[in-house]
Amino acid sequence: MFCCCIFLAVSLLHSLCHFHVSGYDPSCTEFPVFTPSALVVKYGDPANVTCVVCQKDCSGDASGLEHAMGKVTQNGTTMFWTVDRLTEWDIFVMCYYNTDAGDHCSSTVNITIYQPPESVSISFVNHTGMMFENQLYTLQCSVQNVAPVQSLTVTFYRGNTALGHLQSNSEQKKPVNETFTLNITPSREDDGAQYWCETKLELGPAGPQRPPVVTSEKLPAIVHWWFTDSSCTEFPVFTPSALIVKYGDPANATCDACQKDCSGDGFGLEHAVGKVTGHGTTMFWTVDRLTKWDTYLICYYNTDAGDQCSSTVNITIYQPPESVSISFVNHTGMMFEEQQYTLQCSVQNVAPVQNLTVTFYRGNTALGHLQSNSEEKKPVNETFTLNTNSSREDDGAQYWCEAKLELGPAGPQRPPVVTSEKLPAIVHYGPELIGPPNPDVITVTEGDTLHLNCSFVGNPSPSYTWTVPVNSSLSDNGGILTIKSIGFEHEGQYICTVSNTVGTVTKEFNIDVQASPLIWIIAGVSAAVLFVIILCVLCCRFYKQNRKGSYNLKDVLRFPKHTALPLQNCENV
Numbered sequence: 001m002f003c004c005c006i007f008l009a010v011s012l013l014h015s016l017c018h019f020h021v022s023g024y025d026p027s028c029t030e031f032p033v034f035t036p037s038a039l040v041v042k043y044g045d046p047a048n049v050t051c052v053v054c055q056k057d058c059s060g061d062a063s064g065l066e067h068a069m070g071k072v073t074q075n076g077t078t079m080f081w082t083v084d085r086l087t088e089w090d091i092f093v094m095c096y097y098n099t100d101a102g103d104h105c106s107s108t109v110n111i112t113i114y115q116p117p118e119s120v121s122i123s124f125v126n127h128t129g130m131m132f133e134n135q136l137y138t139l140q141c142s143v144q145n146v147a148p149v150q151s152l153t154v155t156f157y158r159g160n161t162a163l164g165h166l167q168s169n170s171e172q173k174k175p176v177n178e179t180f181t182l183n184i185t186p187s188r189e190d191d192g193a194q195y196w197c198e199t200k201l202e203l204g205p206a207g208p209q210r211p212p213v214v215t216s217e218k219l220p221a222i223v224h225w226w227f228t229d230s231s232c233t234e235f236p237v238f239t240p241s242a243l244i245v246k247y248g249d250p251a252n253a254t255c256d257a258c259q260k261d262c263s264g265d266g267f268g269l270e271h272a273v274g275k276v277t278g279h280g281t282t283m284f285w286t287v288d289r290l291t292k293w294d295t296y297l298i299c300y301y302n303t304d305a306g307d308q309c310s311s312t313v314n315i316t317i318y319q320p321p322e323s324v325s326i327s328f329v330n331h332t333g334m335m336f337e338e339q340q341y342t343l344q345c346s347v348q349n350v351a352p353v354q355n356l357t358v359t360f361y362r363g364n365t366a367l368g369h370l371q372s373n374s375e376e377k378k379p380v381n382e383t384f385t386l387n388t389n390s391s392r393e394d395d396g397a398q399y400w401c402e403a404k405l406e407l408g409p410a411g412p413q414r415p416p417v418v419t420s421e422k423l424p425a426i427v428h429y430g431p432e433l434i435g436p437p438n439p440d441v442i443t444v445t446e447g448d449t450l451h452l453n454c455s456f457v458g459n460p461s462p463s464y465t466w467t468v469p470v471n472s473s474l475s476d477n478g479g480i481l482t483i484k485s486i487g488f489e490h491e492g493q494y495i496c497t498v499s500n501t502v503g504t505v506t507k508e509f510n511i512d513v514q515a516s517p518l519i520w521i522i523a524g525v526s527a528a529v530l531f532v533i534i535l536c537v538l539c540c541r542f543y544k545q546n547r548k549g550s551y552n553l554k555d556v557l558r559f560p561k562h563t564a565l566p567l568q569n570c571e572n573v
C-alpha cells in the first residue's frame with residue numbers, strides 16, 4: 001500500500017522549517033514517535049534518540065535519512081540517532097516518511113541545550129562601601145554565559161532570607177550575559193549580614209535531576225546609622241553643622257569625634273570625596289572642588305561596648321540656574337481680554353530644585369510663587385506654569401519670571417537670583433469710550449464752531465466713520481468732528497461709528513441749533529433807531545406844516561396846542 005520514503009532529518013532549524021509545517025498534514029494516519037519525547041542536553045555532552053517512523057500500515061522499507069551532525073542507524077522502521085558532543089545551539093531532529101500520495105508525515109523532538117552560568121557575581125549599582133540606614137540601594141547580580149536564559153531563576157538573599165526572585169524576558173537560546181537588579185533599603189539590623197545571589201536553571205522533568213545552581217560570592221552589608229543609639233553618651237560634633245556649597249567650589253569641615261570617654265582608636269571620618277587630616281579625635285576634611293552631587297560625611301567613634309556613635313553633616317550642593325526664560329504655552333502673538341493664558345517659566349540646570357522659588361511678574365506685580373515637588377539633588381531642567389486672565393489694563397505690560405534659590409541662613413548671603421527676559425503683553429480689545437458721556441441733546445448757537453469729540457480707546461486703534469445730517473459739510477479728524485460755523489442746516493443727529501478688529505460701537509450726538517442772541521439785539525436796536533428816525537421825520541413835517549397854517553398833523557397826533565417842539569432840534573435832525 002505505501003511506498004514509504006522514511007527520513008530522519010537532523011539539521012539546523014532554519015534549513016528545514018518548511019518540513020515542520022507539513023508535519024501536521026491531516027491526511028497522515030500516524031506520525032513518527034520519538035523516545036525520549038524531549039531531549040535536554042548539556043552543551044558538549046553526548047545525546048541519542050530513537051524514532052519509530054511508523055507502526056501499522058508500514059509496508060515498505062524505511063529508506064533515506066539526513067543528518068547534519070551525529071549519525072543515524074536504522075533497523076526496519078526504527079531509527080537511532082546519536083551524537084558524541086552536542087555543540088550546535090540551533091539543532092533539532094526530525095523524523096518523517098512520505099506516503100504514496102506524496103504527503104509528509106513527520107515529528108520533531110525538542111532539544112534543549114543548556115549551559116550553566118560560567119560565573120555569577122553580586123555588587124551594588126553605582127555604590128561602593130558602606131550603606132546608611134533607610135536609604136535606597138540597588139543590588140546587581142551579573143550572570144555570565146548562561147543558556148537558555150529563559151529557564152534561569154535568580155534569587156537574591158540576605159543571609160538565609162530570600163529577598164526576591166527574578167527571571168529574564170529574553171528568548172535567546174545561545175549563551176548570554178545578563179544582569180538582574182533588586183532595590184533594597186537596609187536597616188541597622190542588616191549590618192553585618194551578607195548579600196548574595198543564586199542562579200538556578202530549571203529545565204523541567206526531562207532536564208537533569210538536580211537543576212544546575214551557581215551562586216555568587218558573599219557581599220557584606222556595612223550599614224551605618226546615627227543619632228539614635230541610646231547607648232551613646234555623646235556624638236561627634238561637626239563644625240560647621242551644615243555645609244552649603246556651590247558646585248565646583250572648595251569646602252571644608254571639622255569633626256570632633258568625641259571629647260570625653262574616648263578610649264580607643266575606633267573613630268573615623270567617612271567621606272566620598274576630598275581628603276581627611278587628623279589630629280587625635282579631631283579630623284579636618286577638605287575638598288578643592290566639590291563636584292560630586294551625592295556626597296556625604298560621617299564622623300563616628302566606636303565605644304568599648306561595640307556601639308557606633310556617629311554624626312553626619314548635611315551637605316547641600318547648589319547650582320544657580322544656567323538660564324531662565326518665559327513664554328506662553330501654546331500661544332504666540334496677541335491676546336484677547338478676559339481670556340485665560342498660560343505662562344511658562346523654563347529654568348535650566350538648577351540644583352537643588354526643591355529650594356527654588358519661581359515668581360511670575362506682570363510689570364512690578366507678582367502674580368504667583370511656585371515651587372517644585374522634585375527632590376532631585378542633581379541639576380534639573382524644570383518648567384513652571386501659571387494661568388493668567390488677560391485684561392485690557394495689561395496691554396503694554398511686560399511678563400517675566402524670576403528664579404531664586406533660597407538656601408537659608410547657612411547659604412550665600414544674597415540668594416542667587418536669575419530673571420528671564422521680558423515678554424510684552426499685547427491685549428486686543430474693542431473700542432471703549434473715554435471721558436464723560438454726552439448729554440442727549442447738544443444745543444449750539446448758529447455761527448459757532450461745533451466740536452464733536454468721539455474719543456475711544458481700543459487695541460488695535462479704532463477707526464471712525466461719521467453719519468451726519470444731509471448737506472452738512474464737515475471735517476473729520478479721527479474721533480473729532482469740527483464744523484467751523486454752524487447753521488440751521490447742520491441741525492440733526494450725528495452718529496460716530498467706531499470699530500477695530502475686535503468690535504464696533506456707535507455714539508450719537510443730537511445737535512440743536514439756536515439763533516444767536518446778537519441778532520435779536522441788533523434787530524432790537526435797529527428797530528428802536530428806526531422808530532426814532534420815523535418819529536423825528538414826522539415831527540419835523542408837523543412843525544413845518546404848522547408854520548404854514550396846516551393842522552393836519554395835529555389831528556393825527558393830537559399834540560396839545562401849547563406843546564412846541566424846539567425848532568432847533570428839528571432842524572438838526
Ligand SMILES: *[C@@H]1O[C@H](CO)[C@@H](O)[C@H](O)[C@H]1NC(C)=O
Pocket residue numbers: 047048049082
Ligand atoms: C542514550 O542516552 C541515554 C540518556 O542520555 C543514555 O543513558 C544511554 O546510555 C545512551 N545510549 C547510547 C547507546 O548512547
Ligand SMILES: *[C@@H]1O[C@H](CO)[C@@H](O)[C@H](O)[C@H]1NC(C)=O
Pocket residue numbers: 075076
Ligand atoms: C532489529 O530489530 C529486531 C526486532 O526489533 C531485532 O531482533 C534485531 O536484532 C535488530 N537488528 C539489529 C541489527 O539491531
Ligand SMILES: *[C@@H]1O[C@H](CO)[C@@H](O)[C@H](O)[C@H]1NC(C)=O
Pocket residue numbers: 037038108109110
Ligand atoms: C517543543 O517546544 C515547543 C516550544 O518550546 C512546544 O510548544 C512543543 O510542545 C514542544 N514539543 C514537544 C514534543 O515537547
Ligand SMILES: *[C@@H]1O[C@H](CO)[C@@H](O)[C@H](O)[C@H]1NC(C)=O
Pocket residue numbers: 125126
Ligand atoms: C550609574 O551612574 C552613571 C554615571 O553617574 C549613570 O550614567 C548610570 O545611569 C547609573 N546607573 C544606575 C543604574 O543608576
Ligand SMILES: *[C@@H]1O[C@H](CO)[C@@H](O)[C@H](O)[C@H]1NC(C)=O
Pocket residue numbers: 144145175176177
Ligand atoms: C559575557 O561576558 C564575558 C566577560 O565580560 C565576555 O567574555 C563574553 O563574550 C560575554 N558573552 C556574551 C554572550 O556577551
Ligand SMILES: *[C@@H]1O[C@H](CO)[C@@H](O)[C@H](O)[C@H]1NC(C)=O
Pocket residue numbers: 251252253286
Ligand atoms: C574653610 O571654609 C571656610 C568657609 O567656606 C573658609 O572661609 C576657610 O578659608 C576654609 N578653610 C580652609 C583651611 O580651607
Ligand SMILES: *[C@@H]1O[C@H](CO)[C@@H](O)[C@H](O)[C@H]1NC(C)=O
Pocket residue numbers: 241242312313314
Ligand atoms: C539633615 O537633613 C535631614 C533631612 O534632610 C534632616 O532630617 C536632618 O535633621 C539634617 N541634619 C542636620 C544636622 O541638619
Ligand SMILES: *[C@@H]1O[C@H](CO)[C@@H](O)[C@H](O)[C@H]1NC(C)=O
Pocket residue numbers: 329330
Ligand atoms: C499644546 O497643544 C498641543 C496640541 O494642540 C496639546 O497636545 C498640548 O496638550 C497643549 N499643551 C498645553 C499645556 O495646553
Ligand SMILES: *[C@@H]1O[C@H](CO)[C@@H](O)[C@H](O)[C@H]1NC(C)=O
Pocket residue numbers: 348349379380381
Ligand atoms: C537641560 O536643557 C539643556 C538644553 O535643552 C540641555 O543641554 C541639558 O542637558 C538639560 N539638562 C538636564 C539635566 O536635563
Ligand SMILES: *[C@@H]1O[C@H](CO)[C@@H](O)[C@H](O)[C@H]1NC(C)=O
Pocket residue numbers: 340387388389
Ligand atoms: C480666569 O477667569 C476664569 C473665569 O472667570 C476663572 O474661572 C479663573 O479662575 C480665572 N483665572 C485666574 C488665574 O484668575
Ligand SMILES: *[C@@H]1O[C@H](CO)[C@@H](O)[C@H](O)[C@H]1NC(C)=O
Pocket residue numbers: 354355406407408409411
Ligand atoms: C530647601 O528646601 C527644603 C524643602 O523645601 C527645605 O526643607 C530646606 O529647609 C531648604 N533648605 C534651605 C537651606 O532653605
Ligand SMILES: *[C@@H]1O[C@H](CO)[C@@H](O)[C@H](O)[C@H]1NC(C)=O
Pocket residue numbers: 434435436453454455480
Ligand atoms: C476728547 O475727549 C477726551 C476724553 O475726555 C480728551 O482726552 C481729549 O483731549 C478730547 N479731544 C479733544 C480734541 O478735545
